[in-house]
Amino acid sequence: MASELEPAVREALANAVGADGLLIGAAQREAYARDNSGRRFLPWAVALPATAEQVAGVLRVCHQAAIPVIPRGAGTGCVGGGLAVQGGVVLSTQRLNRILAVEPADRLAVVEPGVVHGELKERLAAHGLFWPPEPSSSRSCTIGGNLAMCSAGPNAVRYGVTRHWVLGLTVLLADGTRMRVGGYTTKGVVGYDLTQLLIGSEGTLAVVVEAILKLAPVPEARRTLRIVFRDMEQAALAVAGVMGRGEPPSALEFLDPAALALLRGSGAGIECHPEGQALLLAEVEGTLEEVDRKANGLRERLLVFDPLEAVVAVSEQESKKIWSARYALSPTLTRLAPRRINEDVVVPVSRLAALVAGLAVIAKETGVPIVSFGHAGNGNIHVNLLTDPADPTQERKVVGALDRVFDLVLQLNGTLSGEHGVGIMKRDYIARELDPGALALQTRIKQLFDPRNILNPGKIFPVLHH
């Protein structure tokens, strides 16, 4: 398929980013047509700006021509947020990948949006610092993507989410105008907080070209605990018990029976009591002196909930093995069920047991296998609805099951997404969760920032009124 860009626009874009910064060939564009949602939309072109000025150039051209611009990091997103669903130009941040400053005394780093999360992590480690948000795609995902989706990962139990770790942004508005919001300080209340409005806006309000990130000190030591329960309900009660009092662990993950079966079958060599039907992974951190005491303290608190086993993984190696197995779950599931629906609902921790019980009922009644795991300490559960490609009726069944999952989550005072975002995968559902007045205000804020609707159109909102 040929690019649908008019020659004049194509030329203007090439002028903006240089000839080698514009991908027009179908094969080149194909590399930017997918993400982790399993959907495919071929963009008309891909721009690879290397400077903020080049980003502004792309925006000016597209604003003028009313062409969609789709900001894109590493394409690790789960909801199609970086896909060209209405055609247009994918604006890749891959060349905007400089770490501009690390300031230890101010506990901040200044980065471009295309910096890979794991590379920043390595760089900061030399200063004894880290940026707490850490999605499981850390090795490949970009900071820009983390900001766009407010994706936080397991650390959120202790450290809070992405938006808590951003001090300021430099962004470009739809017409290419540069705008600075926030700044270099950890406190600041001058005017409305546009920084926070932009984080999690999925590239629909502006394009980030620079971010000032707040950092935390790397803890001296960590210990991982493996706690195995007879059933999910008991594991869920244990999570509520642990979160109800005392210092939270730095991570508290769980795996349901199906996820546990995958783990057992993965050959990763994870030991686990054979009768176990639910696994909790907990991590504590602190100084070398205190970390074992903390781990044992947490273990004591968990023993109250009568687990089959509760083991403090003493070796760094065993701990790494456990976490690798946890991180391998999502790719494993994608291999098993390429068209799986991967949701990341959240409920208050006290409602986890009700969620788990409700998911079992839905799986049974609809015949759709459900595999759940995730950030139990936040009540943030990755619910995977598996589809059998050989069964033509399955697609309809899955949609029905998903519908019931969302209803259940909202009944339990939860939210449809904890960190994956809305994109195109959940846009038809958000009106169920959001207050109608709040949704209306959001669409009007979108119009305020982007009156020509060129920034990532078709994302988040079901229908945009112009």
Added chain:
Amino acid sequence: MASELEPAVREALANAVGADGLLIGAAQREAYARDNSGRRFLPWAVALPATAEQVAGVLRVCHQAAIPVIPRGAGTGCVGGGLAVQGGVVLSTQRLNRILAVEPADRLAVVEPGVVHGELKERLAAHGLFWPPEPSSSRSCTIGGNLAMCSAGPNAVRYGVTRHWVLGLTVLLADGTRMRVGGYTTKGVVGYDLTQLLIGSEGTLAVVVEAILKLAPVPEARRTLRIVFRDMEQAALAVAGVMGRGEPPSALEFLDPAALALLRGSGAGIECHPEGQALLLAEVEGTLEEVDRKANGLRERLLVFDPLEAVVAVSEQESKKIWSARYALSPTLTRLAPRRINEDVVVPVSRLAALVAGLAVIAKETGVPIVSFGHAGNGNIHVNLLTDPADPTQERKVVGALDRVFDLVLQLNGTLSGEHGVGIMKRDYIARELDPGALALQTRIKQLFDPRNILNPGKIFPVLHH
């Protein structure tokens, strides 16, 4: 002075809140005419709604009649945020003071805006939990005021600011429409984050009637350290050193020579090396087992910066005495210089030494005495410009000095306010700090939420274009 409300409006308001919920008498209104800014504006009436429905009634009447509505907590604000600068109806939250729920497993509390901070603290302590933002006015200020100004206090060094500790809000829009934003979960990325937009908006966008607060566990133990330096520069370097690596203390306050002199003269009985010209107060927290080790570890890190003395206050009583003296500073200054200008600028921690040196130069060159103290760990300094009421030229000199203080702060990559807000006291300065595009977008967001400009008009923005 009689109320300027038309009889029909007065009657409609009385219908909305009940006769005893509407204060019309001049003496009654006088009690709502001031705050901690030293300014006075007599409202036309004061409404005391006891339910969200009554708040909606007040808003409907005022929206219809285009009368300003000024939401007000306890009147402890420093920038005139709760004053009726354009006349209108003060909407006091004092009767909206119920703690609606405390959910330990979910680490959340649901409160009305008029709940007094200190009362919530007491109630939560029974569950081993607390709400980390804690302005020094905790005993009297309200949660609604904390949310409106995003005022965080000394805990922010470790815990972050108010906006990090709010999960959701129920608000009423200018016309009385109810709107729910956020929710009950610690993660959530469905749509734009209006919760964060509303926090810190100083009552100009909506009126909060219910807030879902995120809680943290109360640490088992705390230790306070008193560290005395020969001069401010050395103290500032020590702050940067401590913040540059390792776990941050839970608070890190400083007092400059003038503040220290006040403390010595206060009769509070604070011991302090006689040659000391700068005082740091640090607090560490943790389990009973670890807290002394942590305190001594911090002391070791501070010794590197050659203090005159560095004492870990072992007794709870001595610690309380030190903190009381710190908290007494602001009221003491108000007594000494009732028309003092009390700013709360912020600079990156690495620039504290430059700020301190610059303030000394400004004080010397302008002849305006400056007393500084505050949250050094965040670079958030309360800069007090003292005015001599007996000197008629002083007012002009103070304005000139303030001007230079703000220029200095912005040069150092700082912000004009860390937690006091803008209100009327800083509205003429914010254009110096904010990007022009960001300021323009903010005024348009204000118009979007409040097209008739009835919600706290005249605050934050220098001029509003209609």
